[in-house]
Amino acid sequence: MTYGWVDHTAELELHINAPTEEAVFEDALRALAELVHDGARRERATFEVELSARDRAMLLAEWLDELVFRAETEGLVPEAVERLRLDDGRLTATVRAHHGEPRHLVKGVTYHRLDFERAGDECHACVVLDV
Amino acid sequence: MSEAAALARHGLRRVDDACWEIPAGARSDMRVPARVFADAELLEQIAADRSLEQLQNVATLPGIREAALAMPDIHQGYGFPVGGVAATEPPGGVISPGGVGYDINCGVRLLALPLTAAELGGRAEALVHEISRSVPVGTGHGRGGLRLDGRRLDRVLAHGPRALLDDHGIGTADDVEHTESRGCLAGAEPAAVSERARTRGADQLGTLGSGNHFLELQRVARVADAVTAEAFGLREDQVTVLIHSGSRGLGHQVCTDHVRRMDAVLRRYGITLPDRQLACAPLSSPEAGAYLAAMAAAANFAWANRATLAHRVRESIARVLGDAVARGTRQVYDVAHNVAKLEEHHGRRLCVHRKGATRAFPPGHPDVPAAYRDAGQPVFIPGSMGTSSFVLAGRPGAMERSFGTTCHGAGRRMSRTGAKRQITGAQLRRGLEAQGIVVRCPSNAGLAEEAPFAYKDVERVVGVVERAGLAATVAQLVPLGVVKG
Numbered sequence: 153m154t155y156g157w158v159d160h161t162a163e164l165e166l167h168i169n170a171p172t173e174e175a176v177f178e179d180a181l182r183a184l185a186e187l188v189h190d191g192a193r194r195e196r197a198t199f200e201v202e203l204s205a206r207d208r209a210m211l212l213a214e215w216l217d218e219l220v221f222r223a224e225t226e227g228l229v230p231e232a233v234e235r236l237r238l239d240d241g242r243l244t245a246t247v248r249a250h251h252g253e254p255r256h257l258v259k260g261v262t263y264h265r266l267d268f269e270r271a272g273d274e275c276h277a278c279v280v281l282d283v
Numbered sequence: 284m285s286e287a288a289a290l291a292r293h294g295l296r297r298v299d300d301a302c303w304e305i306p307a308g309a310r311s312d313m314r315v316p317a318r319v320f321a322d323a324e325l326l327e328q329i330a331a332d333r334s335l336e337q338l339q340n341v342a343t344l345p346g347i348r349e350a351a352l353a354m355p356d357i358h359q360g361y362g363f364p365v366g367g368v369a370a371t372e373p374p375g376g377v378i379s380p381g382g383v384g385y386d387i388n389c390g391v392r393l394l395a396l397p398l399t400a401a402e403l404g405g406r407a408e409a410l411v412h413e414i415s416r417s418v419p420v421g422t423g424h425g426r427g428g429l430r431l432d433g434r435r436l437d438r439v440l441a442h443g444p445r446a447l448l449d450d451h452g453i454g455t456a457d458d459v460e461h462t463e464s465r466g467c468l469a470g471a472e473p474a475a476v477s478e479r480a481r482t483r484g485a486d487q488l489g490t491l492g493s494g495n496h497f498l499e500l501q502r503v504a505r506v507a508d509a510v511t512a513e514a515f516g517l518r519e520d521q522v523t524v525l526i527h528s529g530s531r532g533l534g535h536q537v538c539t540d541h542v543r544r545m546d547a548v549l550r551r552y553g554i555t556l557p558d559r560q561l562a563c564a565p566l567s568s569p570e571a572g573a574y575l576a577a578m579a580a581a582a583n584f585a586w587a588n589r590a591t592l593a594h595r596v597r598e599s600i601a602r603v604l605g606d607a608v609a610r611g612t613r614q615v616y617d618v619a620h621n622v623a624k625l626e627e628h629h630g631r632r633l634c635v636h637r638k639g640a641t642r643a644f645p646p647g648h649p650d651v652p653a654a655y656r657d658a659g660q661p662v663f664i665p666g667s668m669g670t671s672s673f674v675l676a677g678r679p680g681a682m683e684r685s686f687g688t689t690c691h692g693a694g695r696r697m698s699r700t701g702a703k704r705q706i707t708g709a710q711l712r713r714g715l716e717a718q719g720i721v722v723r724c725p726s727n728a729g730l731a732e733e734a735p736f737a738y739k740d741v742e743r744v745v746g747v748v749e750r751a752g753l754a755a756t757v758a759q760l761v762p763l764g765v766v767k768g
Contacts (some may be wrong), residue, residue: 162360206547217539260538264558265558
C-alpha cells in the first residue's frame, strides 16, 4: 500500500506515493474504496470515466469527485481500476465496482493542500476530503 | 501548549478577556488583523491545530474589511477555518465559496412542544423511536427522501419552505415567518444549479445525512432570561426538538462546481492566494454572480430540507402523543451556519461569509421577526451528544464586533479516528443510556466519532460569546434522546 490517511478534526488528508502518475490515480481509488467500502458483495458493475483538467493535481481531485458522485447517486462502491490512461490533461478509465451502500459520507474533494508532483522516480500527491 | 506559548507562536496580543488579535503586520500578505474570540483555555486548544494560520490566510482576501474573525468554537477546516467570519466589500471585494463551505446552509431548527417533560413521562423512548423510523439517515441517496424533480424542485430552489407549504402542505406560515430570511435568500436561480448538483439532491429532501447531523429530543432544564424565554415561547421543563442538517449532496456539489470555476479565473483577476481552497472572484464578476445565485438556491433547499424533517417530526408526534400536541408544536426559529449574505454593517454594504458561525442580530434589527424584535434574534448552540445545548439571543455587541455573528456549536477538538480510539460506539451508547438518554444510531462507529470529549466545552464557548457581548443566554436544554445519521 502506497497511500495513507491523516485524520484532522473534520477532514481526511490522503497522501499517496507511487512509481507512476497512473499508479497515483489507482491508489487514490483504492484509498477511497477503503473509506466507503460497505462489506457487501452484491451485483458487480463497471463504469467508464472520462475527465479533463488543467493540471494533474486538479485531475486527481476530479477523479475522486467523480468516484464520490457515482457512489452517492448510483450506490456504486468502487473496487479497482480495470484500465486507466492519462494523456496531457485527460483521464480515461474503466472502474470495477459493486452496487451497495457506501458507508462514509464525503461532502467534497477540496483544493486545500492539493498537490501532485514528481520527484525522481516517485510521484507524490496530497488531497484533503471534507467528510 | 500554554497560553503564553500560544500567544508567542502566533504573535497574538490580548484585546480583552474574550478577544485576541494577530496584527495585520504579522504577515506581509495580510490586509487586516485576525481576531479570535476565546478564553485562555480555548485559545490553547485553538492554537493546537492550523486554524489560526487558516484565519490569517482569510485575512489576505481582496476587499476584506476590519478583520478576519474566529468564533470560540473555531477549528481547523480547509481554506477558511470552521468558525470563521469574513466581510468583503463590493465591487472589488471577493466572494469565496470555500468561505461558506460544502454544506451550504447547514443549520439548526428548534421546535417547542406544548407539553413538559413531566407530562411526556415514559413516552420519550417511543417518540424517539418513532422519529428514527420516520427520518431517513445516513449517506447517499434519499431512501425515503421527498423526491422532487423538474419544476417542483425549481420552486423549492427559488422559494425554499414557502414552496413546500404552497405546493405540498408541508410546514406552516408561522414556521416560514420564524426562519432566518424567511427561508428564502434573494437572488436564488434554479438554472444556476448544475445538473450534477440537482442529481445529488433530487431525492434528499427530508433526510438527515450523517456525520455531525442529528435530531435531539430535549427538555428546558434552566431558563436564564425569563422575559426573552417567554418571547421565544419557552418555559422550564418544556419539551423541545432540535434539528441539525443542511443542503445535503446538492449543496456539496454547488460548492465543488464553483471552487473549480473560481480557481480557473484567479489569474484573470490578478488574485494570488496562500491556499487554493480560498478560490474567489470579485463580487462584481460574472463568476461571483453565478455562485451567489446557486448558493442562494442551495440555501433555500437546506431550509426546505429542515422544514421537511420538522414535518416528519410533527407526524411522529401525532402518532405517539396525538394530533393536538402535533398541532401545538411550534417552530421557535431556524438559523443558518454556512452562508454568505449581503448585509449593512457600519454604514457599508458588505458580503458576510459565515462558515460554522451563526447570524445573531440584536433587539430592534429589522431582519429579526416581529415577534422577537424586542428580544433579539434567537440563536441555538448545540452541545456535543449527551451535553447541554443553549438558546441565546443576539446582542448589540455582535453588530459592533463581529458583523452580527456568534458561534455555532461546541466545535470539534479531536479527529473522528481519535475519538474512536478512545471509546467504542457500544460503550458510548451504554453511557448515554445510563444517563437516561435514548439513542438511535445505525452505526456504532458513527456514534463513537461524535463522542462528547471530541468537542470543546460548550458552556465555555457560550461563556465567551456572552462576555464578548455577542449574544446572551436565554435557556439551557438537556437531551432526552438523540437520532443520529
